[in-house]
Amino acid sequence: MSPVIPIGPYHPALEEPYNIELVCDGEAVREAHITVGFNFRAIEWLAVRKNYTQDLALVERVCGICSNVHTLTFSRALEQLAGVEVPARAQHIRVIVHEAERLHSHHLWAGVAAEVIGFQTLFMTCFALREKVMDMLEAVSDNRVNYAMNKPGGVTRDIVDPGMVAATARAIRTAMEREIIPIPGGEACVRIEGPRGEVFCYVASDGSDVPLRVRIRTPTFQNMPTVALMVRGQTLADVPLIQASIDPCYSCTDR
């Protein structure tokens, strides 16, 4: 009988809970079975019980690393429904924050991959570089994780000094907060390339302030099943790096 090696859902080698069962022939992996859902928070369930303003804060919490992309897709879906144009300056700010998020997410992925193969020096270097990006994002948004930078129609904060990328203009922010965009009935689909892959967001509205349906498809949801195929025929020792290569996020997958 082939030995079956279960890893997870709670295991020292895993950053987040999931389970992978490896059926082995000696050192070779013959088959892998993946179980997810240990972090299921029913975010899509909650989203149809809260208004759009509350949902913006909710969808930001889909992911603990790439939070910005979820408010960006959600805001763009609402803009599509309302037929709202985003001012050029707000679009520039969105790009800066989104690309900074991509940068720190990739540093995290590269660092974790280096650690998995035992290259601690590269891990430290990657995380030290990532810290610079995190500091910049903190200077822009006052937050290291949930930046709360996007809102339907634009951004919540201005970046007033491009040299320092710091400080917010309180007067502009107050003016921005007062503006509420009515969301008419209809449906909207938005796709954005997030740090880990394509994020898809669908919003259906009946014209009230609470959505009828919010659907968020995250990158790892689509990427993770491929790991079961990628590990087939590989050695057991390579499994951690193979699964780390897609930079899996179970907070996103389970929502």
Place this chain on the structure above:
Amino acid sequence: MNIATTVPEARAESIADIWPAADWAEREARDHYALEFAGRDGSPALMLRGEDEPGLFTRTQELRRDVDPADAAHAEAPRADTDAGGPV
């Protein structure tokens, strides 16, 4: 490409045998909406667990906003320290 469609009953043909990437999407649709895909009756839930009934979103559609979804999601009795009501 976006495709919008309706099904007369909560049942549809599975495409997971042709397009394996649809596997998780079909299992999640069953978890959320009790949508059954022909030919895959034995496939396990994706987000739900054990004895949980499929169709979490449809069977809890009428629940109040202040009810904790954790109490409605799973088959076992609600936590003793809440008065949020039993499983639905």
